[in-house]
Amino acid sequence: MNSPALIIFCFLLLSAFSHAAVQDFCVADYSGPQSPAGYSCKNPGKVTVDDFVYSGLGVAGNTSTFKAGITTAFVSDFPGLNGLGVSIARADLAPGGVVPLHSHPGASEILLVVEGTVTTGFVSSANSVYLKTLKKGDIIVFPQGLLHFAVNAGHSNALIFITFSSESPGLQILDTALFGSNLPTELIAKTTFLDPAVVKKLKGVFGGSG
Amino acid sequence: MNSPALIIFCFLLLSAFSHAAVQDFCVADYSGPQSPAGYSCKNPGKVTVDDFVYSGLGVAGNTSTFKAGITTAFVSDFPGLNGLGVSIARADLAPGGVVPLHSHPGASEILLVVEGTVTTGFVSSANSVYLKTLKKGDIIVFPQGLLHFAVNAGHSNALIFITFSSESPGLQILDTALFGSNLPTELIAKTTFLDPAVVKKLKGVFGGSG
């Protein structure tokens, strides 16, 4: 089989499949409509490698004002993730730093300790507690939608990377959901059995109204 | 850890995750393009609780003209369901009322009897029949895509609620598909082995042509 034939052969194959190829990926076009499957796709002809690369996780979160900083690379930050079912974030925890109790409505999570020592855990639907202090290189997995947290258990800074089974895991932080929102104090008290005075005090802290 | 730090802390967390939050839900914007995943998403900033609430099932279907009425809350009726994989409907059956033989191409179904007595059943791919008369409070599940029906088995009105494993289950009613459509009588006869005269008569009833 001579070279020109080969070239024609490949061009035929390419032309046969060239349309399908656009579906290898769907880089987010934030200006287009969203659907339950994610953002609209950028024109593949205009996609460059920079749509698939993100540098935002290279900078440590600010822990000087206080003790914890979080930086995300979700599809809303990083268009190349659109439709690919995976995302990532970093958390920097100074000594005493805490990632407060929260859940991700739409994803399971792997937490990786890259520096330091971190105490972390989650609670299941059966109210079982799975608690562990992780050292550098350890990972823990949190099943989808369950409450979990992380605390710097050491005397130095801790750095953790968190990966998710969705490009858009969402986040519900317990304190800000209850005490940073306008959910009426009376309803919070009724549905959590917290004392209204306790609720009011925390709303003062977290900026909630009602 | 003092309060201002806490507030900053939460604002940081919120800003870190604020984009991701839009993906908690995708309320249908009926004016945008549809995709295989459903309707376009309404701007989350303009979403209100009324997008998640629907009152159309509060009114009984009209059974005065004849004996059965059905009211749906599918994503096409209720925008809050878009992408959430669940929907619901009600059926009101006067004595003698019938929900005729039909299937849902895209969903399994749970039928709940809230009032009255209802005889219901489905047929499997193996032509096995699963038949039961349900009383108030009973439920039955119909696997996706199989022919099923419901008949008021009592002397009083029956009220049933029907929930689906999709926000858009679809519905194919056997009689209207065959005898309310323009499928040619000859083809119906050939592919169902019904007598052409029987087909023609039912087309007269159901308004089919051809």
Add this chain to the structure above:
Amino acid sequence: MNSPALIIFCFLLLSAFSHAAVQDFCVADYSGPQSPAGYSCKNPGKVTVDDFVYSGLGVAGNTSTFKAGITTAFVSDFPGLNGLGVSIARADLAPGGVVPLHSHPGASEILLVVEGTVTTGFVSSANSVYLKTLKKGDIIVFPQGLLHFAVNAGHSNALIFITFSSESPGLQILDTALFGSNLPTELIAKTTFLDPAVVKKLKGVFGGSG
């Protein structure tokens, strides 16, 4: 085409597809191994209509001792749901009754008010509150994994039916997760910013240890 030919014809078709037919449904065999997709399948030859019917929702939950009762029809209660992506529950709320703040890690939910008046709502990842008082016949949808609640807003009993986009939605009740578990008080305080004394008091109520 004569009748015997037709019969042979159908037998041929049936035999051609008889194996595939077993996959219309996979009724749970609780004695077999579970997989991430659910329970093992009961032998289709031994499946009867009673595997698809459940009567447990016909009885009101006990609200005499106190003011709320919940009854579920999840795949763990009702084998016919296995693999079908839908489930249902009922809640009975006496005057003053409350379904406390909780989330479902694996499902979206439609709440239907069949009797009474119910104030209900959810909080999004953006800490937006979606709050509504529902009357008989109203429905509200809660997107997957978000904190929500219901309170009887009237002076009579309320009956609500709740349907889910999964046969196994799970449930995480905030109070029992925090105060009914053995999550150490110190960690709860650190990760919720609740006062340790408040945590200890609620652990006394909900039976938590640590």
Add this chain to the structure above:
Amino acid sequence: MNSPALIIFCFLLLSAFSHAAVQDFCVADYSGPQSPAGYSCKNPGKVTVDDFVYSGLGVAGNTSTFKAGITTAFVSDFPGLNGLGVSIARADLAPGGVVPLHSHPGASEILLVVEGTVTTGFVSSANSVYLKTLKKGDIIVFPQGLLHFAVNAGHSNALIFITFSSESPGLQILDTALFGSNLPTELIAKTTFLDPAVVKKLKGVFGGSG
């Protein structure tokens, strides 16, 4: 980089990933338990190419007794398909042969005409009819769960291949579901508006009882 190093390199990579590799496929072990996701997996160490190859479609269906024969390669026939989301079948239609009205509860379908001329069509949930006579090489797609059929429109044999978006599409043939089952005549009449006499006659043909 010298050859021994390369070999070690590759062995390292292989050992690192060797477990994961078993999940390239899950050939059906018919003797193990089934789950909603399909059959159990055969031990990958015992899998051979013959698990991925099937010769059953090489033989024309018997159309001598009468005019149509169907041969399937579903996961229940062909273990290599387990979990792979695709299957295939062939239909042989002598002149006058018919594939009667039916639906597949769990799959969309592409019908390909390899020999002859075939009139085929489907009916949508909106009772719209999509009808076409196909010649050799034409294909038509039937969306999941909708009633469709095929008729030999020529004077020679027709050969069609049918592919599905599931390894286990299921099949519900209208006539055998209604008239070849034990669904009581009275219920069929009530829920299809067919005359009981018509139902009884067809039950005689298709072997139904009740």
Add this chain to the structure above:
Amino acid sequence: MNSPALIIFCFLLLSAFSHAAVQDFCVADYSGPQSPAGYSCKNPGKVTVDDFVYSGLGVAGNTSTFKAGITTAFVSDFPGLNGLGVSIARADLAPGGVVPLHSHPGASEILLVVEGTVTTGFVSSANSVYLKTLKKGDIIVFPQGLLHFAVNAGHSNALIFITFSSESPGLQILDTALFGSNLPTELIAKTTFLDPAVVKKLKGVFGGSG
């Protein structure tokens, strides 16, 4: 139950479900935005049977210039497939014709031999080789994403039909990916251990640069 009542009955049912019906299918509107779930949906009111029918596979690929031709019916060619999870292609192989080593990133595949004799196979993640020479009527399944190929093993033309578990399976041909692209020779050599001179020579054949 008299005929007018029946007609009203059916109209009621139809109106109740008419919106939901649009979701039976989502024919591709190539002019609208794409999402990770596929193309936008054409207005259902403007959909005709011709959107569901494709004749492009009726013509043999050109094998005169050289020995192989491929024709696809993917969603990018055939709008009716949008969202339906299945597609199909044909390959014509003259004696000596080859479908070179390639993989489909997003789909499993069934290969059907309609004419001739074809040697085909795939390699698993464990580097196991599954190799078979297929005769007319044989099928083989290739699990998603694995390298596979086909070679005409006979002295006559071969015709194969290939079906996929996705409407957009994609295609990565090894030679054109490496030697028909602008991947630098040095990087190809480093990451494949091919000699740079070999790489340069094949780039000459396949038209690659760098």
Add this chain to the structure above:
Amino acid sequence: MNSPALIIFCFLLLSAFSHAAVQDFCVADYSGPQSPAGYSCKNPGKVTVDDFVYSGLGVAGNTSTFKAGITTAFVSDFPGLNGLGVSIARADLAPGGVVPLHSHPGASEILLVVEGTVTTGFVSSANSVYLKTLKKGDIIVFPQGLLHFAVNAGHSNALIFITFSSESPGLQILDTALFGSNLPTELIAKTTFLDPAVVKKLKGVFGGSG
């Protein structure tokens, strides 16, 4: 509402939902049957936090013999991942170290550079090359099933963490698939257009037979 009532209340809720809770997670029981959805579930009563924690990534891969080492935490290594749709691995690259050209049949991937400088890229179905040199903290995403690679571009060790959108992404290394397997040299040559002598030489290096 007094405390005992609260306790009863919570016990009721717990009992109501206790079965469903088992489905928060499905820790792999490697001794049970596998299904297309993954491994069987370990008895939830015997699950401990250690099922969700993995320390294998804490040790650098051996790069002394040669220049690259890879360590995985896939479901086959780490039972807690079963069914959760996410996994992770690390690669250690000494100066000159290479992760050779490969693809993951079942997952998209995010590559994170934790130490050093890495040149990486992938090729699309359209033979477009997306190539970038990443510094510490940068990430790149590789869409599912496409060929990609990584090369240490610096003079110090590089450490990368790789996360996947599946608990079992699989891996197909081009060289070991072709030259470390028993795929016959003649077929490799025919389907890759490599010279048989080149194939034979590489088989010598990678240990392939045939």
